[in-house]
Amino acid sequence: MTPIAQHIAAIKAQLPAGVELVAVSKFHPVEALMEAYDAGQRIFGENRAQELASKAPQMPADVQWHFIGHLQTNKVRLAVQHATMIQSVDSARLLALISKEAVKLGRTVDVLLQLHVAQEEAKTGFSVEELLAALTVEELQGLPGVRIRGMMAMASLTDDRQQIAREFALVKSTFDLVREEFFADEPTFDTLSMGMSDDWPIAVEHGSTHVRIGTAIFGPRQY
Numbered sequence: 001m002t003p004i005a006q007h008i009a010a011i012k013a014q015l016p017a018g019v020e021l022v023a024v025s026k027f028h029p030v031e032a033l034m035e036a037y038d039a040g041q042r043i044f045g046e047n048r049a050q051e052l053a054s055k056a057p058q059m060p061a062d063v064q065w066h067f068i069g070h071l072q073t074n075k076v077r078l079a080v081q082h083a084t085m086i087q088s089v090d091s092a093r094l095l096a097l098i099s100k101e102a103v104k105l106g107r108t109v110d111v112l113l114q115l116h117v118a119q120e121e122a123k124t125g126f127s128v129e130e131l132l133a134a135l136t137v138e139e140l141q142g143l144p145g146v147r148i149r150g151m152m153a154m155a156s157l158t159d160d161r162q163q164i165a166r167e168f169a170l171v172k173s174t175f176d177l178v179r180e181e182f183f184a185d186e187p188t189f190d191t192l193s194m195g196m197s198d199d200w201p202i203a204v205e206h207g208s209t210h211v212r213i214g215t216a217i218f219g220p221r222q223y
C-alpha cells in the first residue's frame, strides 16, 4: 500500500457508516490523485476552478468533483462544467449565476449553502441570520438547474477544541432548523459537510455527513 492508500484506509476505518470522505486534492499533482483513486477514492475536492478544469479530464470519468472554494463570478461556468457538487455557495447572487450556467449546459448541479461560523473574518459564507433571511424571502429556492442538498461550514483555526465543538454544534442546529423550516418536503436536503484534517472527529460527533480531508491524506501542500 502507498502512504496515500494507507491514510485513506486509516480514515475510512474510523468514519461511521454513511459518512463520506471528500479527498481534498488542491495543489496536489494528478499522480497523487490517481493513487487515491486506485485506493478506491471517488470524491475529490478542489478549490480553484482552473485547477479543477485542468485535472478533471486527466482523471477517470467516474470521479465526482466537489468544488469547495470561494467561487468568483467569472469562474462559475468552469465550475458548473466539471463539478457534481458546489459546496461553497455563499450568496444568493452566486446561486442565481450557478443556476443560469447549469440551465445553459443542460445540467443539474448539487449545491451546499456555506455557513460562516468561524472567528476569522476572511472566511466566506452566510451568517446564520443572513441565511435564514435569504431563505425566508425565497431568494434561494425554486431555481432551475440547482438542487440544494444541504450546508457546508468550516470551524475556526484554533487549538481550542471546545470552541470548535461549539461552532460545529451551531452548524448542526442551524442545519436541522433550516431542514425543518424550509426543506421538510425534500428528502435530498441531507448533506452536512464539515470537518477537515485537524477537526474531523469533532465534526463527525456533531452530525457531519461529509468530511473534507486534504493534508491527512496527501501530506502538506506546496504552494
Ligand SMILES: *Cc1c(COP(=O)(O)O)cnc(C)c1O
Pocket (backbone or CB within 6 Å): 024, 026, 047, 068, 069, 154, 195, 196, 197, 198, 212, 213, 214, 215, 216
Ligand atoms: C483545503 C480545504 C480543506 C482541507 O483542509 P486540510 O486541513 O488539508 O484537511 C477542507 N475544506 C476546505 C473548504 C478547504 O479549502
